[in-house]
Amino acid sequence: MTLRLLEGTVELNPAPLFSRTPALRSRVAYAAAHVVPRQTADNTPSRAADIDWDSTLAFRHHVWSWGLGVADAMDTAQRNMGLDWAACTELIRRSAAEAHSVGGALVVGVNTDHIDEQSISLDDVIAGYLTQLEVAEDAGAGVVLMASRHLARAAESGADYERVYSEVLARAGAPVVLHWLGEAFDAQLAGYFGESPSDTVIRIIESSIDRVAGIKMSLLDADAEVALRVRLPEKVRMFTGDDFSFVELIESGSDALLGAFAAVAPNAAAAIRALDVGDAESFRAILEPTQTLSRQVFAAPTQYYKTGVAFLSWLNGHQPSFQMVGGLHSARSIPHLNEIVRLANEARALERPELAAARWNAYLAVNGL
Secondary structure, three states: OEEEEOOEEEEOOOOOOOOOOOOOOOOOEEEEOOOOEOOOOOOOOOOOOOEOHHHHHHHHHHHHHOOOEEEEOOHHHOEOOOEOHHHHHHHHHHHHHHHHHHOOOEEEEEOOOOOOOOOOOHHHHHHHHHHHHHHHHHHOOEEEEOOOHHHHHHOOOHHHHHHHHHHHHOOOOOOEEEEEEOOOOOHHHOOOOOOOHHHHHHHHHHHOHHHEEEEEEEOOOHHHHHHHHOOOOOOOEEEEOOOOOHHHHHHOOOEEEEOHHHHOHHHHHHHHHHHHOOOHHHHHHHHHHHHHHHHHHOOOOHHHHHHHHHHHHHHOOOOOOOOOHHHHHHOOOHHHHHHHHHHHHHOOOOOOHHHHHHHHHHHHHHOOO
């Protein structure tokens, strides 16, 4: 069977035959999952998120079925890009209940994005974090302490970041994962952690060592990640969030918390299982093509990578339509999506190839192609 692309037809690759067992051992891996809107909702900019809960939660079960953990209510779920706090609260509670029902690993994002004011004091930032921390912990979910736009605006030095994180971490009921999100993902986070950011991060971790399980680093700078990883205290994990270079970073010792893994969960799990038995060659053979795909999904402007994740979810049959809250499904062009289809086929990331081809053909037809 062939796959139609803008540049011509290519052979449609068969679905990969990966196993869901055994459990992953050598790395801890989370896929940052997206949300699926209700098809008939008003999915346009500035409208409140109206979620298709059946599809959204089924996708999380898909991720868990492959042995990966789910990182929920993160930027992949459109935090600060369409997912309002009311929907986010319900997402956290529903995902936590589903995780408990199957024993799935779950962490959720804690931020300050429920606060409408653009500029607030450091005390208000702390209070904002604690409000969301209570929601997450009451639901029984693990916590990722996300980078806050409010804190980026309010902080005047690394010492301000240290103060905020110290006070929030002191109130955490269990160790949390910190999150360092670079400006490629969110321009409003430029200069996060102050004038000497790596030093600030290390001081935050060392001063609250019993409250920090790890840090997710999403700077798209592999050298900076490795440099910080070697400075981390023992038992504090480095979770790579580098969707451009995750193959080398995972192989060299990082764990993973990636939006890219939501798009290629079967491949990611199979690759880590190869690493579990010391088969680095198979690890690279499986995962490197998905990294090429990921670089297309996360191409600049990088913050719109979420569109590619939802598009692949639709192609693979995990949601009934290619729609996103806030109308974000319009954020990428047909040539961009065409390249995603080509690379997904090459990476063996089309879980139901004939369905994917049919849906892509229908999408082209709707657009007069």
